[in-house]
Each structure stands twice: as structure tokens, then as C-alpha cells.
Amino acid sequence: MSLSVVTDETFRELVLEQEKPVLVDFWAQWCPPCHMIVPVLTEIAEERADSLIIRKLNSDENPLTARDYQVMSLPTLILFRDGSPVWTTVGARPKARLLADLDAVLEAARV
Template identity: 75%
Template sequence: MTTTTGAVLAVTDETFEAEVLRHDGPVLVDFWAQWCPPCHMIAPVLAEIAAERAGELTIRKINSDENPRTARDLQVMSLPTLVLFRDGERVAQWVGARPKARLLAELDAALNA
């Protein structure tokens, strides 16, 4: 299992269960693809949040084109899609790029619900 904190590391169909569903604490997963401009726009925002919230929120990314099984199983239809998991359960989901302040507000609301 990956122990690096403050970094947005990639997961795959094969590592998703261990890295996300069995992870202690909340995990935000970024479903993205190389061809998706909004995905590239949100990536630096997620990197900042990962650094700022290290120890309290883990952020992972998964390339939907290279890992279609996980995207299919979670019914991800648009990119980027951000899915927040806690204790292996999906607790929130957002579609599309958004400003950092808005994403932080949405994350805090979901985590404190």
C-alpha cells in the first residue's frame, strides 16, 4: 500500500480496492483521461489540496481509458468525475472541473455530513 502523503498518486483497476475501498480515512478519486482538457485544469487544484490536507484526506487519480472496469462499475459517465469515499462507501460525487474554493467547500460539506 502506498504511504506517500500529500501527493496525488495513480490507482488502477487492480489496485483500486486496496488503495481506495480499504483505505483508512476519506479518499477522493479523480476519474480522468489524457484527452480531457478540464481534467488537466483540475489536476493542479487537486495537487494543492493533497498537499494542504495531507494526513486528513487522500487523493488518488485513475485514468478511465486505461482502467475502464472501475469507471464502469461506478457508472462514471463524464470526465472529470470526482468521487469521495469513506470506509469503502461512496459519500459524494461531482462532475466537471471547479475552482479550488468551491471544491474545498463541497468536500468539507460532504465530510462533515
């Protein structure tokens, strides 16, 4: 399973208008840590397909969305819920740490 791609043109529909939470990976081809995190995100996308959507946005090819969300470093992961950003992290992380952080944010949002 590959991660689905989002662009400046499709961002509203594929991220902001989704019922499930959406984790967006802002990345670029020249960024080594961006490539390191792809297998982790792919595993999470498969394991959490029923409750979480993961999308990739190439920041070099889609500068408007990256600018709108003030992405300054790559990779930046932003979790959107009900069309709004609710959590952001910068840099590659181990799977366990990323899942723990995501679970904490998503659980807090349910309360």
C-alpha cells in the first residue's frame, strides 16, 4: 500500500473535508529524513486504515499549502481533525513514539 498524495488543488477535499482524522506528511525529494519516515507512515496507514487517513504533500511542488500551514522544516507531520490542524511534529520519529503521540492527541479530542 502506498500513501496517497495530496496537492494544493486537492488539499481541501482530501484533507479538510474528511470525516476521519488526516495526518499529512509534508516532504520533499531532497530530504533524507523524509524518505526514512515513509515506511513508518505506510505501516501506520495500513494498521489504522479504519480510523486514520495518511496523505503526503510534496512541499516543493505544492508551496501554497506548505506556506498556509507555516511548514518551515521537513518532514513536518500535521494532524487534521474536522478540517483544523490539531497537532504538529517536525522530523522523523520511530513508529512507537509517533503512534503514542497520535493516540494521545486523538484520545484527548474524544473527551
